[in-house]
Amino acid sequence: MNTQRTSGRRKQALAAAAVVAGLLTTAACGGGNGGSKDGAAGFDAANNKVAQADQVKKGGTLKFVSTQDADSWDTTRGYYGFMWDFSRYYSRQLLTYKTEPGAEGAKLTPDLATDMGKVTDGGKTYTFTLRDGVTWEDGKPITSQDIKYGIERVWAQDVLSGGPIYLQQMLDPKNTYKGPYKDSAKDHLGLKAIDTPDAKTIVFHLPSPNSDFLQAVAMTSGSPVRQDMDTKSKYGLHPFSSGPYKFQSYAPGKNLVLVRNTNWKASSDPVRKAYPDKITLDISTNQADSDQRLINGDYDLDASQTGLGAQGRQIALKEHKDNLDNPVSGFIRYAVFPQSVKPFDNLHCRKAVIYAADHVSLQTARGGPVAGGDIGTNMLPPSVAGGEGQKYDPYKIATKNKNGNVNLAKQELKACGQPNGFKTTIAVRNNKQQEVATAESLQAALKKVGIDADIYQYDGSQSPGIIGSPSNVAKKKLGIIIMGWGPDFPTVQGYGIPLWSSKYILQSGNNNYALIKDKAIDGLFDQYTSTLDESKKTQIATQINHKVMEGGYYLPFVFERLLNIRSSRLANVYTTNAYSGYYDFVNLGLKSTK
Amino acid sequence: MTAPLHEPTAEAAPGAAEEAAVAATDAKAVQGRSLGRIAWERLKRDKLALSGGIVVLLLIVVALLAPVITDLVGQDPDAYHQGLIDPLFSTPKGSLGGLSGDHLLGVEPVNGRDIFARILYGAQISLLVGFLSAVVAVVLGTVLGILAGFFGGWVDSVISRVMDGLLAFPQLLFIIALVSVMPNQMLGLTGTGVRVFVMILVIGFFGWPYIGRVVRGQTLSLREREYVEAARSLGAGQFYILFKELLPNLVAPIIVYTTMMIPTNILTEAALSFLGVGVKPPTSSWGQMLSSAIDYYDSDPMYMVIPGVAIFITVLAFNLFGDGVRDALDPKGSR
Numbered sequence A: 001m002n003t004q005r006t007s008g009r010r011k012q013a014l015a016a017a018a019v020v021a022g023l024l025t026t027a028a029c030g031g032g033n034g035g036s037k038d039g040a041a042g043f044d045a046a047n048n049k050v051a052q053a054d055q056v057k058k059g060g061t062l063k064f065v066s067t068q069d070a071d072s073w074d075t076t077r078g079y080y081g082f083m084w085d086f087s088r089y090y091s092r093q094l095l096t097y098k099t100e101p102g103a104e105g106a107k108l109t110p111d112l113a114t115d116m117g118k119v120t121d122g123g124k125t126y127t128f129t130l131r132d133g134v135t136w137e138d139g140k141p142i143t144s145q146d147i148k149y150g151i152e153r154v155w156a157q158d159v160l161s162g163g164p165i166y167l168q169q170m171l172d173p174k175n176t177y178k179g180p181y182k183d184s185a186k187d188h189l190g191l192k193a194i195d196t197p198d199a200k201t202i203v204f205h206l207p208s209p210n211s212d213f214l215q216a217v218a219m220t221s222g223s224p225v226r227q228d229m230d231t232k233s234k235y236g237l238h239p240f241s242s243g244p245y246k247f248q249s250y251a252p253g254k255n256l257v258l259v260r261n262t263n264w265k266a267s268s269d270p271v272r273k274a275y276p277d278k279i280t281l282d283i284s285t286n287q288a289d290s291d292q293r294l295i296n297g298d299y300d301l302d303a304s305q306t307g308l309g310a311q312g313r314q315i316a317l318k319e320h321k322d323n324l325d326n327p328v329s330g331f332i333r334y335a336v337f338p339q340s341v342k343p344f345d346n347l348h349c350r351k352a353v354i355y356a357a358d359h360v361s362l363q364t365a366r367g368g369p370v371a372g373g374d375i376g377t378n379m380l381p382p383s384v385a386g387g388e389g390q391k392y393d394p395y396k397i398a399t400k401n402k403n404g405n406v407n408l409a410k411q412e413l414k415a416c417g418q419p420n421g422f423k424t425t426i427a428v429r430n431n432k433q434q435e436v437a438t439a440e441s442l443q444a445a446l447k448k449v450g451i452d453a454d455i456y457q458y459d460g461s462q463s464p465g466i467i468g469s470p471s472n473v474a475k476k477k478l479g480i481i482i483m484g485w486g487p488d489f490p491t492v493q494g495y496g497i498p499l500w501s502s503k504y505i506l507q508s509g510n511n512n513y514a515l516i517k518d519k520a521i522d523g524l525f526d527q528y529t530s531t532l533d534e535s536k537k538t539q540i541a542t543q544i545n546h547k548v549m550e551g552g553y554y555l556p557f558v559f560e561r562l563l564n565i566r567s568s569r570l571a572n573v574y575t576t577n578a579y580s581g582y583y584d585f586v587n588l589g590l591k592s593t594k
Numbered sequence B: 001m002t003a004p005l006h007e008p009t010a011e012a013a014p015g016a017a018e019e020a021a022v023a024a025t026d027a028k029a030v031q032g033r034s035l036g037r038i039a040w041e042r043l044k045r046d047k048l049a050l051s052g053g054i055v056v057l058l059l060i061v062v063a064l065l066a067p068v069i070t071d072l073v074g075q076d077p078d079a080y081h082q083g084l085i086d087p088l089f090s091t092p093k094g095s096l097g098g099l100s101g102d103h104l105l106g107v108e109p110v111n112g113r114d115i116f117a118r119i120l121y122g123a124q125i126s127l128l129v130g131f132l133s134a135v136v137a138v139v140l141g142t143v144l145g146i147l148a149g150f151f152g153g154w155v156d157s158v159i160s161r162v163m164d165g166l167l168a169f170p171q172l173l174f175i176i177a178l179v180s181v182m183p184n185q186m187l188g189l190t191g192t193g194v195r196v197f198v199m200i201l202v203i204g205f206f207g208w209p210y211i212g213r214v215v216r217g218q219t220l221s222l223r224e225r226e227y228v229e230a231a232r233s234l235g236a237g238q239f240y241i242l243f244k245e246l247l248p249n250l251v252a253p254i255i256v257y258t259t260m261m262i263p264t265n266i267l268t269e270a271a272l273s274f275l276g277v278g279v280k281p282p283t284s285s286w287g288q289m290l291s292s293a294i295d296y297y298d299s300d301p302m303y304m305v306i307p308g309v310a311i312f313i314t315v316l317a318f319n320l321f322g323d324g325v326r327d328a329l330d331p332k333g334s335r
Helices: A002-028 A081-087 A144-155 A166-171 A213-218 A232-237 A287-296 A310-319 A347-356 A359-366 A406-415 A433-447 A460-466 A470-476 A492-500 A519-529 A534-550 B014-031 B035-045 B047-064 B066-073 B115-151 B153-168 B171-181 B192-222 B226-233 B238-274 B286-296 B301-329
Strands: A061-066 A095-097 A108-110 A118-120 A125-129 A194-198 A201-205 A245-251 A255-260 A278-283 A328-336 A373-375 A423-429 A452-458 A480-485 A554-561
Touching: A061 A287, A095 A213, A108 A213, A125 A213, A144 A166, A144 A194, A144 A201, A166 A213, A287 A310, A310 B286, A328 A373, A328 A433, A347 A406, A347 A433, A359 A373, A359 A433, A359 A554, A423 A433, A423 A460, A423 A470, A433 A452, A433 A480, A452 A460, A492 A519, A492 A534, A519 A534, B035 B047, B035 B301, B047 B066, B047 B115, B047 B301, B066 B115, B115 B153, B115 B192, B115 B238, B115 B286, B115 B301, B153 B192, B171 B192, B171 B238, B192 B238, B226 B238, B238 B286, B238 B301, B286 B301
Parallel strands: A061 A278, A423 A452, A423 A480
Antiparallel strands: A095 A108, A118 A125, A125 A201, A194 A201, A245 A255, A255 A278, A328 A480, A328 A554, A373 A554
């Protein structure tokens, strides 16, 4: 036994040596395969502008890949940003976002409706008239009752959970309607807040005005659904199309194929161009593999628009830079200080952390200026009306104090009554490496001013019960929470109300982590929702942002940027602020139909 | 008074001294060398094992002196060097992972922490967990194995079934589950302390059946030997026989298994840190460095190679040394 075993073990050791050597070699020869300049539009060519619009040809197959499937393709239930973007292929709404690049793309335009609606009764009544010739995939006309039914489905949260509920909150804030499935009315159209006097007219009655109501109408959850086609919780497997494409096949978690809806008439749709004949979406669970195939051009776009992984990013930046766009997304990555955890009830202790942080290091931890984003200086995304970007920088985060200001931090600590620092805990999701890297950076910077921070990592899917539960946050003394947030629709209400309004402090699934209870901020939000004038709305948005920053509740890391890759086959490509800097899927075309 | 066997007394006559010296050599020849001495002689002849042993010693010294050494080269394992990082790719500027006179093994991507200092501090964690968990396993395994082998019957049945159960238990999954529900503070320890303590206990606990089986088997064969019979017939108690007669004869296999268990434990610790349930940041660990190196295997291969080589050298050195010790202690082993 002995001799045998000995030589066996030595062989093992040799084999291990060979493995290490092999590792060295593979590492050394990574990369290679030089990028071909096959008509790629150039770096940032589709960022806030249209790339290669003149080269588009009708026809061909547009190929998407994604590392995750949509949460649901049901127009009522989808909440993923890319699902909203993609859903324009098969669903229409009364209003939708303009198919224009950048900020212009965040503006609304009539879709099923003939105009932007007639507002009466001091902003409490909206009347829309439907266009002629709008049809379902079986050729029947889309009626105002179909739209009302589609919107009523938002109330059926017990069956159709997951989607945004802004329409319900604005039309029926007390939630008195029980949803179409529990509706005793014969036609299941019992919602009082919406009238359909005839098949072409729809009237909304709001209990109180809301200046962002049109934004809610334009959301995917405002799409029409026909009652005889409603398969309730299974509707997401085959939504009945009102747009230029319809579902041909769908295997959840595997692939989705859309083909032309022959009953859709271009004359009835001023928004959608419908260039390709067919649209496919493959779900690949392996990020490295899907990145590589995007880089190779086997796929045209990443549907989930989450950007390339670290490895793919490096290859693409070095060899395929002309296929990349680097738009600002609506997301801000930040740390937030729950006031329920001492000593963060004290403004000066919060400011001490803001000053102590090394903002360049945090930016690098997020991926640097390209993959991470610009250093964040305030809490309103630049893509949202009223956002000022780095121009508003009350703590000099991007300038004087960008590498941390130990002296100022110590002064604030003294003012806070903790001159020697204190102990606290940083809560961070463990599923993304950048998140943990920012926590480590903050930990290292805080150590310099005597703040001893322990890092608490948790499973991101458990967020609602861990950081979203104020009692748990207080119990575990999570003084610093690292998170990110993007707007549901590009206004201060769509971004900030869940974060900063005292009315949105919840016992579970809370997003107002700082537990902000500021009458001034609440008042500004009330003022915002009742103001219909756009420039006034923008001013109020700016004011709200200033109030939040003055409170020192947040340490912004970055105004996030995306680094997305598009294939060289694509034409008429542009990013839009309507979908947080994603490409506008609905009007993508191909240069060649092969 | 009998004549001294080993050394002549000072007062003895020169002739007597000579005589005594001869007697001493004779006695030596007759008495022979002790088992330990034989083993040491054999080990000294095994060059590979010896060099393994030297590397192990060196590693221990380096781990113990980590704070001193890092002070000498002027590096703090937790200090960020943002200026050494290319912000576009988050990788170190310069070739070979930012290797320079200041940073002997380069710096980490993203934050620019000194890899040399982190490797040294990582050695502390690896060796601490490797040794202490081996101690836990050896103590448990020896005591339970010897009891099972010596008493037999229901004692043996119970202990053997427990060992079978533990050997079949998915230990990695268990540790992952355990660490994620561990409180952040216990027994006066916090953060990394808790994690290290738990890792030592759990790795040790799941390791004892391996050594327990060997000890049980040896005990089974030893308890029927004549010298045990003799002791028993002289009226020796059971615990006397266990610990005075049997245990000394089990020392050789126990030492061998201990040296072989340590590298396995080091690898388990690395695997756990790799999976993110090891030590907490900013404490460094080789497994954790490997894990974060995955994203940069292409652009900064050095970052993956260095901790990989550190683990490799450590495990290899322990294995070579362990092999040598086994060969040395086992007279039947031929080469």
